[in-house]
Amino acid sequence: xxxxxxxxxxxxxxxxxxxxxxxxxxxxxxxxDAAAVLGAVSEVTARSPFRHLTTPxxxxxxxxMSNCGSLGWVSDRGGYRYQALDPLTAKPWPPMPALLxxxxxxxxxxxxxxxxxxxxxxxxxxxxxxxxxLHQDRDENNLTAPIVSFSLGVAAVFIWGGLQRTxxxxxxxxxxxxxVVWGGPDRLRFHGVAPVKADxxxxxxxxxxxxxxxxxxx
Ligand code: MD3
Ligand code: FE
Numbered sequence: 001x002x003x004x005x006x007x008x009x010x011x012x013x014x015x016x017x018x019x020x021x022x023x024x025x026x027x028x029x030x031x032x033d034a035a036a037v038l039g040a041v042s043e044v045t046a047r048s049p050f051r052h053l054t055t056p057x058x059x060x061x062x063x064x065m066s067n068c069g070s071l072g073w074v075s076d077r078g079g080y081r082y083q084a085l086d087p088l089t090a091k092p093w094p095p096m097p098a099l100l101x102x103x104x105x106x107x108x109x110x111x112x113x114x115x116x117x118x119x120x121x122x123x124x125x126x127x128x129x130x131x132x133x134l135h136q137d138r139d140e141n142n143l144t145a146p147i148v149s150f151s152l153g154v155a156a157v158f159i160w161g162g163l164q165r166t167x168x169x170x171x172x173x174x175x176x177x178x179x180v181v182w183g184g185p186d187r188l189r190f191h192g193v194a195p196v197k198a199d200x201x202x203x204x205x206x207x208x209x210x211x212x213x214x215x216x217x218x
Contacts, residue, residue: 016111020160022146022184024111029179030103030150038152038203040097041123041211044068047094048086050125056080062130063193069096069121071216073139080139082120082216096121103179104148104213111181113146118213126156126208132193134161134169137214145215146183152176152211153204154196161190174210176201 016024030037050064053075067073071082072093086093100121108116120140124132137147151174161169171194174180182189196208 016181019180020186020189022182023186024181026107026110026179026181027175028177029107029110030152031177033099033103034152034177035203036099037103037150037211038209040099041152041209043097044094044121044123048072048089048091050123051088061132062126063132064125064127064130066123066125067121068094068100068123070119073120073122073214082139100211100213103150107148107150107179107181108146111146111183113181113183116145116148116213116215117217118145118148118215120214120216122212122214124210124212126154126193126196126210128198128206129195130208131195134159134165134190134192136188136190137212138188140214140216142215142217143187146181146187148213149174149180149182150211151178151180152209153201154199154206154208156196156208156210157194159192159194161192163188163190165190176203 016026019025045066048066050066052060052064054060055075056079071084073082104118105116155173155175157171158174159169159171200206
């Protein structure tokens with residue numbers, strides 16, 4: 001019998017904590033299989049490498065990105081969109097590894113979203129100083145589906161605003177192993193990530209990895 005209250009298996013079974021109307025925090029959700037999840041990320045990025053996309057305004061993003069799944073999120077001078085081909089390789093994005101899909105669906109279910117079928121898995125890589133400005137995720141056709149996010153490696157300060165760009169925002173840490181499910185009225189809230197501080201994590205080195213699962217279709 002497992003008597004260790006702090007074992008990661010137990011953290012995984014912790015209930016989803018509501019953090020807003022439609023959003024749930026699952027602290028330590030990935031602790032037991034973080035290494036395997038990072039291994040799945042490496043398999044994806046061996047085929048579709050991390051790259052710094054250009055915004056429609058012509059700025060290079062400080063976050064490096066890749067995708068897996070039937071569609072991937074891209075940005076260039078022409079705008080933001082989801083597309084089936086990786087513009088870097090001119091090939092389809094790698095398929096979503098089964099472990100990633102299973103864990104994303106499990107997180108969604110624990111937050112009460114039963115039929116989550118993500119077709120996009122966007123992988124963000126932050127090194128020291130990388131940040132993500134305040135934005136909404138509204139390129140998905142299905143705004144009734146939640147977004148599931150996994151954080152691994154170095155921690156970061158997450159900035160959570162409201163439904164308008166201006167106004168009050170909350171800040172909280174996203175740490176190694178945390179999952180958050182963002183849905184319902186919170187789905188269109190502005191959000192961003194403060195510049196990542198110099199730090200090291202045993203599994204990732206000086207890097208933060210964030211994985212978001214999105215459902216663009218019905
Ligand atoms: C709240 N990524 O890829 S994940 C993104 O840590 C993105 O890399 C951040 O924002 C990161 O678009 C934050 C948390 C997150 C993702 C989607 C959301 C929070 C959200 C959608 C609506 C509200
Ligand atoms: Fe976002």
